[in-house]
Amino acid sequence: MTIPDFLYPFGPLHIVFLHLPIGGLIAIWFVLFVLPNQGQKHKDSVIGLLHLFLVFSTALTIILGLAYEVYGQYEEELELHELWAYIFGGAVLVNFVLYWLHRVAGGNKTKLLYFLSLIVATVAMLVTAHQGGELVHGKGFLVKPFRGVEEAPIVNQPVAPETPAPQVQVVEVEKPEGGSVEVSPEMDDSMVEMGDRMMDMDMDMMAVPTPVAPVPEVNASTVSNESIELYEAAELVFKNNCYNCHGATKQKGNLRLDNEGSAFSGGDSGPVSIVPHDVEGSLVVERMRLPRDHDDAMPPEKKPPVSAEGIEAVIAWIQVGAIWPDMRERDKRMLKYVEIDDEQTAAIFEKVNAIGAKAEYNSWDDARVRVDLSFTDTGQLERAIELINGFGDKLIWLDVSGRELPKTFYKQINKFPNLERLHIDGTDVNDTDLKALSYLSKLSYLNLFDTRVTDDSVAALLALPSLQKVFLGESKVTKAGVQKLMKAKPDMEVIHQ
Amino acid sequence: MLSIKKSIFYATLTIIVGITSTLSVSARIFTNLEGKTIDAELNSFEGDQVRFKNLADGRIYKLPLATLSLKDQSFIRNEQKAGRLTLTGYKGLNLPVVSPVKKSDLHINASQQIDQFLAIYQQSKGVKPESIVDDATYLRRAYLKIIGRIPTHAEAVHFLDNATPDKRRQLVDKLLDSPGYVSHNFNLWADVLRVKTTGREGSRFGGIFYAQWLKDQLRENVPYDEFVASLITAEGYPWDNPATAYYLRDFGMPLDNMSMTAQIFLGTQLQCAQCHNHPTDKWTQKEFYELSAFTYGISTRMDQKSPNFKAQPVMKKIQELARKENGGKKVKYNDNYTMRAAKEFMQPLQWGVEHVQKPLKLPHDYQYDDSPPKSVVEPSILFGELDTTELHNPTARVESYADWMVSRNNDRFTKVIANRMWKHVMGKGLIEPVDNLTDESLAESPELMAFLESLMKGVDYDLKQYLRVLYNTDHFQRTAVIDNPDLDDDYNLEGPIFQRMSSEQIWDSIATLMTPDIDQIFQQSYTASNQGNLYETGKRPAVAVFLEEKTPAEFVDYIKVFAGKYKAYNELRSDASAVKNDPKLKNSEEGKEILHTYREATTEWRAMLNPNLDGDADEEQMGMSMMMSNTQMLPERRGKGKKFQEKWMKGIRRASELQSPQASGHLLEVFGQSDRMLIENADDGGNVLQALFLMNSWQTNGLLASNSAPVVEARLAETVEQKIETLYIGFLSRKPTQAETDALIEYYKKDPRKARERIIWAMMNTQQFLFIQ
């Protein structure tokens, strides 16, 4: 049965108008049996009017009901109510006809029929009305006042206390290692129990409770990174659990959660769906926390509930103000591992990498440089070495393993005072060359694997102040030499066969 | 040169005639010196006159042998030498019959209907259909898509010069009836069913029987529903019923096997539901187990205790014997050679399929409330209805399961195969992926999908007929469309999908270039061995034969002798290995002696483990001729290089006639043949190894450049233009453009050989060689 569109907005009036037929019917009973039986004529006309009123109000109520169903995006949950409404309507019509039959013919038989139909209509009304009541006030609303207020435990999903709560995160700003992903045991067990839920939970959920990097004010972005992280976590929960009915396609109860505007303006239950900083006041949380059998519980009993972590995520997000960043801000966040670059270094990179060597920043956020010359194109090595001189004190890691080095190499090595790591394994380095390294006061790692250095170099090695790790495998250094080295510097790691 | 001939001779020892062979005369395209071709049956050969029956007009022609191309001359001579071609007639190649497709015109209308549906769809999407391709492009696509290889030079010329209006339709029918159809479709199903002829799956789990059987099914064009039913209800030993390999393939993994069945035939992926309710589809873990309950009673390991286990009496006797040997005391299996030997000998009997009474229980960690963990599950289907009368009889249960699966009322079953075959022809299913349908998945054009389903039912699941309808659509003849996997729905069925050739198509095409009659070379039998036991297609293992032919007493006597050999071998083994590890002893006289006796002992017990029951070595029949005809002048090479070349030449057969899957490093693997580990695991991506092969291999630079069929043809052509054209047609199935001829002709005049090598190298390294336009 289709309803003209213009009616839809009036749907909600159903709640008001449905009381008319109820009233009407009660009135009929009242007039028929309660009023003293005097002035039949007078009485008839009243009842006649009441019957007419009953028919029309019923029709109106039903139509509005149907409109409301469409308007409020309701579905299966209403079917029964709808059916009974039709029954009631039918009963009312029959009753109306029989009434007139009785008034015209006026025999005892017709009277009996009339009263019967009146009873039927009344019963139908009771049923229909009760259902309506339950839909509006919730199951068992009649006895509700007599039930105690019950707790809101989250069924078989213990909230992991050790899951760092967002407030903690803010505190944690000083100690970044708070950012480990250790998943607390409780949480894990519950997950294994939760079996299937875990399965269809996007893996992101695991990462949700994880605190993220503290980011200083320097951040040019108007929205801090963790609030974006929090938003994304919460948004994910909404996506998995809510958008089906409160999204672009459907807006049950006129609630739409998938964009900033509508999410905060709420739905039929008032503009309190999400109240920034106020977890208790935010209806989304309240509904998620309700016991599963509660008829306001969200998502509805039929659908899988939001996991403990999910709810935590939403709470966390609301606590810090339910910030809803726009796309631009979210993208900016992606650039947070920005690294400062300088033209000169860049130019050298370009040149060095062009001849098969590899020069790169020590990391995405560290302007110092590491260079690997061991794969430089043949004949290009001298050039490469020349080029990297430009790095000067930026160079901390140099690898020239397996190459035939020009004799000048060790003469200019002092151009790199900050060198921490040097690979000259597989080269023709000898004891004299090694002495040249004495300038490298920061050198902590030295690879001499497969070289011709002998015990004579031990002294040179000991002369290196910060040396912590030296590789002597397949070199000419003897056991004795190694012993000497280790005795002199017990904490130095000497790797040899 | 001679030794090459020899090697090819040996190569062809194995190459002949499939199992279900009946006498048939093979038609063939003959080329004369002018390059004219006739599609004819060889009739007889007397003096220098050859008699043909022209298939086009059915008239008999008589031609002097000299007028035929060298290739055909040598072919005919070889046939004569082989004694198949006499004064009076031609015995023909003893080829298995490919059951011909019904040439009904009714179904041609269906082709037109399909095009109408497509037209409507395209209008609705506001797109124009692609244009119909020219003959050359069509030719190549038709051959690749129907029989999985490029056309030979002769075939190409024959088609291109043919003037009859409905020659495309004729070609479709001809190809559908050729052996190539079997090869091509075998590759499809071997990929889907993960058919292996190697390893345990190949040997003890019956893969070598399975592969040949699968080819027979295609050759006889068994209706799809029957085919599937025979897989699902299979029972017995693989050598008696190769279909059992379908279950043995997943030995010890009944639940996984069931998932595969559902994925392949119902296009439903249930794997996830094995451990928990399906996250993205509607299936529950309960439903998974309920469905598995049907096939859970299908045991892949024969119950040796059961009274109807054939070898029971023999085993009993042997146990008694062993006990006697042990002075009446109970014997431990390991310290009695008779028993160990017996076990060795009877191994093959362990692996077969039988339907037993085995209730399926829910896992111990079952987590849902609908039933307790470890509770027994009753079989129940996912959808539709099923005759539940005798679900408790193991065999009846499987049969009713099969009935439900292949029932005409099971829309899913029909939808999946109709869609899969559409993809097979057009390159992309109307629903993708073809084996992961859900209730939500919607076809590109639901109307068309519905029609295809009704068509599939209409032809009674005769896949060949169904394919014939698709091949005869205009759609199949349209220019290929690029489908970018990264952009969803930018494809609106304007034409078939532009694809790289499958690994098999590439290999088979290269094989065709070397051996034009490639389709007539068959793998007669695969052999594979597992723990000493030899398995061979068409034969039953010795133990199975003995149980039929020997009395238990005789059998036991045999085992006694065998046990002796077995003992000797085992005792010598340790000494031998000792010698091997000691270089000094190794070279000493006694060391040599020990190794010698050890080798003898080995051969002896092996011989008794796998006795040759039908003493005949397969005598060579044909195929040789094919190879000879174009491998006359292989480049002379010595030593390792030559060995390798010979080996490679032996391996020139269609992918379907080689082991499955190919060893890693083989061209088939390099170009992405499925490893048969997962359903449809083939890959059509490019990689460096492919490029390296095409650029630097002996095959492209030497073999193809100087010995391929087109080169042989080109030698006959007079003018340079003709030579170039011949090469183009041979390799790319198209004539060169004017520009190309002009560019090449100069080269050719300067240094013909170098030019030829260059051109062929270049053609092999074009992308148009690898892609289907």
Place this chain on the structure above:
Amino acid sequence: MYDELNQMDELSRRKFIQYSAKALLGVGLSSVGQTPMWASEVVRKATAKNVIYIYLSGGMSHIDTFDPKPDWKDQGPVQPIDTNVSGIQISEYLPSLAKRMDKLAIIRSMYSNQGAHEQGNYFMHTSYEKRGTIRHPGLGAWLNSMSGKTNSTLPGNVRIGGSNNAQGGAGYLDSKYEPLHLGDPNAGLPHINRYHGVDETEMQERMALAEMMDLSFHQKYPSKKVRAYSDVYEEAMKLMSSKDLAAFDLSKEPSLSRKLYGESRFGKSCLLARRLVEHGVRFVELTLGGWDTHNDNHDNVAQLTNPMDQSVSALLDDLYYRGLLDETLVVIGTEFGRTPELNANSGRNHHPNAFTCVLAGGGVKGGQVYGSTDERGHSIAENGVTVPNFNATIAYALGLPLDKVVHSPSGRPFQIAHKGQPVKALF
């Protein structure tokens, strides 16, 4: 701008950095020499340059290898043994690795949600669940696309053994990041040399000719797949001209080290892996199959661990003495564990709820066990590690920007380890 980020290589990375610097801080080239203004938590100094990823396909039984459960009824014949790190025990199937425990970090608390081989394998390699609509890149492709090759002439991504069409290739990234697959470690690189009689110029001539023949074809079909082939040829040419081809040739290796690695195919693969890494191949994956022990679990596991124990030990030593272990992360991964309960065929079935993976070198602290399972190895007892977190840990060691969003050609946003968080406790 994001399309640009997709094919970000070493050079354009800096270009991007300049953009972002401007975009974010209003600083650009002006801020020469400034020290970084903050360190992002998820991106840090690379401790590893290379990865040798040993993938045990089929699902390694954790309780029979790195996570023994002596008191569990279905543990079967295998016993735990002490390692050279007191307090840590592993299975007796791994005697040599036990002697090198001080180099290993065992993660006993891996868990996945993928119980089937194909899906599990895909998830393990890409951190994403298998979807019909997109193919995700593997770590090797990520590494090479984000921080470039070390050796410009060799492929940056090699896969030894296993099948050609294994999971976790280039995905939607450029096909040039597709791993080079070597089926047989002994075979070296087939057809790497020009055919005799074909010199450089002739090669050019031939290439040009092929180009000509394909002219109209290329115009007609500007398909990604076709273009991929031109890339492939380019790569192949580079490779042919490489001076480091010796890396692929095992015969160049002294017989001693050959012996140490063992004669098994897997042993040779490990040796080849070391040679490749030595020559600047950044990501090498080895496959050791056959772990799907549904039948006779213990016999099979014993057989499988035999070569693994010897060869991986040899590999670790070799890398260690050469100083390569410091910059090479050795990973032992698998798609899932196996059920603690033995099935009817005395085998173990798939078990994604709990399994074990191992890391060594590349800055990872050796001699530690991270996370644990319950008394029978059925479920995680503490510190569960998801598959994305595991991959994030590898990417973290390589200094890759975990939080960087890369958009697929279809514009869908992805991250290296699918938002996985690194297990920093391991470093």
